[in-house]
Amino acid sequence: xxxxxxxxxxxxxxVSKTFGPVQALNGLEFSVNAxxxxxxxxxxxCGKSTLFNIVAGLEEPDDGGILRFKGQSCHAAxxxxxxxFMPQRDLLLPWRNVVDxxxxxxxxEGANRKEARAKALAMLPEFxxxxxxxxxxxxxxxxxxxxxxLMRTFMFERELMLLDEPFGALDALTRTxxxxxxxxxxxxxxxxxxxxxxxxxxxxxxxxxxxxxxARPGRVKMNCPVPxxxxxxxxxxxxxxxxxxxxQVLDAIEEEAMxxxxxxxxxx
Amino acid sequence: xxxxxWRGIIGTLLVLAAWEGAARGFQLPAYTLPAVSDxxxxxxxxxxxxxxxxxxxxxxxxxxxxxxxxxxxGFAVLMAVVTPLRGPLLPVLMAINSVxxxxxxxxxxxxxxxxxxxxxxxxALAVGFTVFLSALAGFDRVDRRSVxxxxxxxxxxxxxxxxxxxxxxxxxxxxxxRVSTVRSLIVAIVTEMLGAYGGLGWIIYQAVxxxxxxxxxxxxxVASCISLAFFGLVGAIERRVIFWR
Ligand SMILES: Nc1ncnc2c1ncn2[C@@H]1O[C@H](COP(=O)(O)OP(=O)(O)O)[C@@H](O)[C@H]1O
Ligand SMILES: [Mg+2]
Numbered sequence: 074x075x076x077x078x079x080x081x082x083x084x085x086x087x088v089s090k091t092f093g094p095v096q097a098l099n100g101l102e103f104s105v106n107a108x109x110x111x112x113x114x115x116x117x118x119c120g121k122s123t124l125f126n127i128v129a130g131l132e133e134p135d136d137g138g139i140l141r142f143k144g145q146s147c148h149a150a151x152x153x154x155x156x157x158f159m160p161q162r163d164l165l166l167p168w169r170n171v172v173d174x175x176x177x178x179x180x181x182e183g184a185n186r187k188e189a190r191a192k193a194l195a196m197l198p199e200f201x202x203x204x205x206x207x208x209x210x211x212x213x214x215x216x217x218x219x220x221x222x223l224m225r226t227f228m229f230e231r232e233l234m235l236l237d238e239p240f241g242a243l244d245a246l247t248r249t250x251x252x253x254x255x256x257x258x259x260x261x262x263x264x265x266x267x268x269x270x271x272x273x274x275x276x277x278x279x280x281x282x283x284x285x286x287x288a289r290p291g292r293v294k295m296n297c298p299v300p301x302x303x304x305x306x307x308x309x310x311x312x313x314x315x316x317x318x319x320x321q322v323l324d325a326i327e328e329e330a331m332x333x334x335x336x337x338x339x340x341x
Numbered sequence: 342x343x344x345x346x347w348r349g350i351i352g353t354l355l356v357l358a359a360w361e362g363a364a365r366g367f368q369l370p371a372y373t374l375p376a377v378s379d380x381x382x383x384x385x386x387x388x389x390x391x392x393x394x395x396x397x398x399x400x401x402x403x404x405x406x407x408x409x410x411x412x413x414x415g416f417a418v419l420m421a422v423v424t425p426l427r428g429p430l431l432p433v434l435m436a437i438n439s440v441x442x443x444x445x446x447x448x449x450x451x452x453x454x455x456x457x458x459x460x461x462x463x464x465a466l467a468v469g470f471t472v473f474l475s476a477l478a479g480f481d482r483v484d485r486r487s488v489x490x491x492x493x494x495x496x497x498x499x500x501x502x503x504x505x506x507x508x509x510x511x512x513x514x515x516x517x518x519r520v521s522t523v524r525s526l527i528v529a530i531v532t533e534m535l536g537a538y539g540g541l542g543w544i545i546y547q548a549v550x551x552x553x554x555x556x557x558x559x560x561x562x563v564a565s566c567i568s569l570a571f572f573g574l575v576g577a578i579e580r581r582v583i584f585w586r
Contacts, residue, residue, distance in 0.1 A: 154493070155495075
């Protein structure tokens with residue numbers, strides 16, 4: 074039993090992905106333990122979304138890579154329906170109201186619609202959506218739409234959640250509020266989260282561990298544990314330990330950003 | 342009533358007044374342009390013939406519209422689900438559609454007779470293609486990322502069709518169906534003119550033969566009223582069903 078508890082929930086080694094002439098990922102290595110909150114940062118276009126598409130089961134990696142889920146080696150396609158995925162855009166269905174958007178995944182699973190709705194209704198206050206159950210996506214602000222998408226992801230109860238830049242489109246103020254709120258929700262629901270962002274503050278504030286990805290073709294350049302105590306408060310971002318970690322991560326990213334910049338401009 | 346409705350009503354009344362004025366003022370002969378009041382009077386006088394004819398034409402148009410819409414959507418769903426069918430079937434359908442439907446009317450009259458059936462077939466043909474093409478465009482317009490999201494939840498083809506592709510295609514299907522309302526009446530009337538036992542097209546044909554142009558116009562008046570009502574009804578249903586845009 075002890076062995077089982079030690080097995081990482083997700084392991085990837087030597088995972089590459091090529092799209093025609095473009096190599097998006099090259100020799101990706103990392104693992105995620107159950108209950109961990111792991112954040113991924115990297116320059117844009119380095120293959121972060123591609124990594125998520127593989128873990129969500131939507132894309133098969135190139136031959137030779139190893140993918141393990143709960144200790145079992147598997148094809149990406151076998152992960153379809155086993156991982157809770159939130160893509161970069163909210164992708165709410167405009168003809169469904171808040172509650173019906175939130176239960177979409179449950180409906181597909183074949184859950185009883187009435188029970189799923191009741192469960193969603195009970196979850197609305199936690200997601201700051203109380204009283205909005207009958208609203209349609211076009212009637213909601215960007216932050217609320219994002220919360221509906223997050224709720225849909227939480228309602229699909231899987232051990233591993235993939236969140237692709239969930240707060241990327243929000244203004245700075247809403248964003249910091251959402252971060253604190255997400256930590257709160259995560260602490261109560263205790264899921265494993267893999268979280269993409271291009272914001273270093275966000276990555277460090279949220280994560281138990283930050284994976285810094287290299288410029289394309291992407292691989293894990295740096296694995297930076299974040300030994301900051303939880304619960305984390307807003308003033309953490311000005312603490313010296315936080316600043317020191319941020320320095321490390323920024324240096325690593327800077328190097329990569331320079332690389333991709335010279336690569337794309339052809340400068341020497 | 343909304344502002345635009347009022348504007349439409351006022352505009353129509355102005356045009357009718359100008360028409361009446363021109364017809365009376367220039368003393369235009371009836372075969373050029375009869376006065377509106379004469380047309381209305383004639384329509385009232387011949388209502389015993391116009392009302393059953395209007396019903397018949399409306400029945401033909403509505404039946405053909407229903408059959409054509411169902412077939413159009415059905416074929417589009419089939420091609421969206423069984424994608425290999427597209428390669429061989431789509432060019433054939435396009436070839437049939439590239440000829441104006443009126444060109445098929447002699448054949449359709451030959452095969453289905455002078456009665457109601459030939460009118461329904463012609464309308465179904467015209468409406469079917471319009472709805473089919475708009476539905477197919479609607480199914481193709483679906484966001485690939487939404488499809489991927491549904492797949493990540495473990496959805497199969499049927500679930501994706503029912504919960505995503507069909508509703509996403511609805512706005513375009515509805516546009517096709519709205520445009521088809523007017524077409525359905527036009528095609529029913531034209532086919533009646535080529536051979537029928539009754540209906541507005543038949544009345545128009547008979548009136549032309551008898552050089553009774555006021556009667557032609559009164560049949561056109563009835564056809565316009567039916568057409569406008571049908572268009573308005575489908576438009577209202579569309580706004581209710583597709584409330585999200
Ligand atoms: N389906 C695809 N087909 C072709 N190229 C792709 C596809 N998906 C991603 N790419 C390419 O792979 C690279 C990485 O993309 P992505 O994973 O979206 O980056 P990120 O999310 O880190 O910004 C980009 O150069 C992108 O153009
Ligand atoms: Mg991305």
